[in-house]
Amino acid sequence: MRNEALHLRQMMEACRRPANVLAITSGKGGVGKSNISANLAVCLAAARKKVVLFDADMSLGNLDVIMNVSSKYNISHVLNGQKSIEEITHIGPEGLEMICGASGLERLADINEFQRQRLTQELSKLQSQSDAIIIDTAAGISRSVVGFCLASDHVLVVTTPEATAITDAYAMIKVLVGNRFGGRISLVVNMAESIATGKRICRQIGGVAKRFLNADVDCAGVLVRDERLRRAVSMRKPVVLAYPRSQITSSIVALAAKLSDGLAARPNDEGFFRKVVDWFF
Numbered sequence: 228m229r230n231e232a233l234h235l236r237q238m239m240e241a242c243r244r245p246a247n248v249l250a251i252t253s254g255k256g257g258v259g260k261s262n263i264s265a266n267l268a269v270c271l272a273a274a275r276k277k278v279v280l281f282d283a284d285m286s287l288g289n290l291d292v293i294m295n296v297s298s299k300y301n302i303s304h305v306l307n308g309q310k311s312i313e314e315i316t317h318i319g320p321e322g323l324e325m326i327c328g329a330s331g332l333e334r335l336a337d338i339n340e341f342q343r344q345r346l347t348q349e350l351s352k353l354q355s356q357s358d359a360i361i362i363d364t365a366a367g368i369s370r371s372v373v374g375f376c377l378a379s380d381h382v383l384v385v386t387t388p389e390a391t392a393i394t395d396a397y398a399m400i401k402v403l404v405g406n407r408f409g410g411r412i413s414l415v416v417n418m419a420e421s422i423a424t425g426k427r428i429c430r431q432i433g434g435v436a437k438r439f440l441n442a443d444v445d446c447a448g449v450l451v452r453d454e455r456l457r458r459a460v461s462m463r464k465p466v467v468l469a470y471p472r473s474q475i476t477s478s479i480v481a482l483a484a485k486l487s488d489g490l491a492a493r494p495n496d497e498g499f500f501r502k503v504v505d506w507f508f
């Protein structure tokens with residue numbers, strides 16, 4: 228009986244579609260990427276999706292703070308054979324899986340073909356075993372941030388109402404379009420004074436992107452500035468768990484629902500991690 232169950236599971240695994248990959252990016256730093264990534268991951272995991280949250284911030288990754296995990300190992304330890312991908316994975320709230328990953332990718336640009344294949348293989352395991360991979364990128368429009376975004380199915384660009392954040396968000400959209408990104412681009416306005424102001428900013432950026440870049444950028448949601456989010460960070464808890472009945476939690480849940488519509492729509496059949504590895508090496 229056990230063998231039959233195992234066989235069934237293996238057959239189901241074999242027809243599983245690879246995970247959809249959502250990159251969260253912004254251009255400007257400090258606009259809320261990591262908090263949005265962490266909270267979205269928790270929401271999708273609560274909706275029974277198998278979620279991997281990948282910290283792709285090379286130098287100042289702070290997802291471990293928000294999620295209250297400490298990690299000694301990353302992708303570089305997988306690459307040199309010290310650890311398997313499972314051994315560097317942390318289990319977070321609602322069973323989501325979290326990986327501190329990219330510092331290895333950034334530094335090891337001269338790996339050989341064998342190592343390159345091993346890295347692709349190990350990382351691809353993740354994609355075949357999950358429904359959604361959420362990539363929290365670093366601030367800026369560096370080569371590595373752009374590489375992660377271009378390999379994703381869907382890029383969520385975060386801005387705040389500040390002019391500098393809007394300019395950087397637009398610059399990021401421009402770079403994606405200039406690199407012929409074929410996936411979906413969405414916007415979220417964070418730290419808005421009101422939902423109405425946020426929506427207006429979203430529409431403006433979308434309008435400019437359509438007019439000057441001929442790009443379709445949809446408005447995925449607006450999150451207001453809320454002191455509870457800061458408090459949640461100091462409690463080392465995602466705000467959706469620290470304050471489940473707050474307005475910001477409702478907005479994040481709505482954002483997750485909107486984004487998960489897209490999860491079913493466009494499976495990444497080429498392999499996200501293979502594209503990432505090809506970009507880097």
Ligand SMILES: Nc1ncnc2c1ncn2[C@@H]1O[C@H](COP(=O)(O)OP(=O)(O)OP(=O)(O)O)[C@@H](O)[C@H]1O
Pocket residue numbers: 253255256257258259260261262263284287289364365366417418419450451452453454456457460
């Ligand atoms: N909606 C919000 N209301 C109030 N504070 C917020 C909100 N969103 C984010 N913050 C605060 O802004 C700060 C930056 O957030 P976060 O670390 O998520 O940004 P980031 O874009 O990932 O930054 P970095 O570019 O450094 O990676 C945090 O201190 C967080 O508490």
Ligand SMILES: [Mg+2]
Pocket residue numbers: 260261262284288289363364365
């Ligand atoms: Mg961050």
